[in-house]
Amino acid sequence: MKQIIIFLLLIIVGIMGYNAYSKYKRFNPPGSEYQASKPIDLNYFDPNVVEDYHHAVARLNGYAVQMWSFHGIDVRAPKKDNAATKEALVKYEELMATLKAFEAKLEESASLKEQGLTNMQIKSLGQNEPKSAEDQKTKNQMLLDWLSQSPNDFDFGMGEQGPLVYELQGILINMGYELEHDGIFRIATSSAVEAFETKNGFYADGRMDPITAYALLAN
Structure with missing residues (x-):
């Protein structure tokens, strides 16, 4: 009897773990956390630009999670070519363009600081x-x-x-x-x-x- 109880507990724990993992995967699509490809200056002379950059990253990541969780669309690596996916990609590209505009300033500043500029x-x-x-x-x-x-x-x-x-x-x-x-x-x-x-x-x-x-x- 003891062995049966342990076996059932293991099954329950396994199911709970699988559900937790499924939920994590659902709300965290592959590569959902955006990372800058080059060094950026988070001590930029204009703190508003840094704040806008962080907001842009949060919006981009949030949109990727939203599309994956509620519509099954991976905007970072789309596997479909239907109308919904195309529409989602247009919005994603707009958010990415905004982010890149702020990121370019921070990348340039990081590069200049490597040269010794203040x-x-x-x-x-x-x-x-x-x-x-x-x-x-x-x-x-x-x-x-x-x-x-x-x-x-x-x-x-x-x-x-x-x-x-x-x-x-x-x-x-x-x-x-x-x-x-x-x-x-x-x-x-x-x-x-x-x-x-x-x-x-x-x-x-x-x-x-x-x-x-x-x-x-x-x-």
């Missing part, structure tokens, strides 16, 4: 070209603030590359100098800097230095 410096660089003279003036002031705190960051020449080179190239281009806007300090950039230095009575060596940078930004 939140203040990343903020001053921005991600978009100024849309007006007032925007450019504001960006220049942020770069001037960076220059005043870390003048050595503005001392470089041939071979240097990065977002700071890119921003200073943009200023030179707006002044009429011809060079590629690619963030790499090559011959064309050096020639433009040398021409600017000559025009403003500086020692013309074609290198960027704090004095030349200040003249560019305060122009």
Whole structure:
């Protein structure tokens, strides 16, 4: 009798375990937890972007669970091609696009911080070209603030590359100098800097230095 009771208990435990596992699988479709494929900066200078990113991840994961649990549609790896699945995928792609927009900013910030930049410096660089003279003036002031705190960051020449080179190239281009806007300090950039230095009575060596940078930004 004791053995029968133990056997029945094992069956009951097994059924309960199976039901629990089935429930877990139902509400946790394969790969339902989204993971960024590259490092992201969760200490981004704008905490609202980090918060929006987390909300976007939660919405994406929640939608994947909802579609799997109530409709049997795996939006991450769909196996059907019916109308319901297509409609679900359209919504999923919209949620993913929103998430990726926030993620791109955090990925870029993480990459810049690997190069040694701080939140203040990343903020001053921005991600978009100024849309007006007032925007450019504001960006220049942020770069001037960076220059005043870390003048050595503005001392470089041939071979240097990065977002700071890119921003200073943009200023030179707006002044009429011809060079590629690619963030790499090559011959064309050096020639433009040398021409600017000559025009403003500086020692013309074609290198960027704090004095030349200040003249560019305060122009």
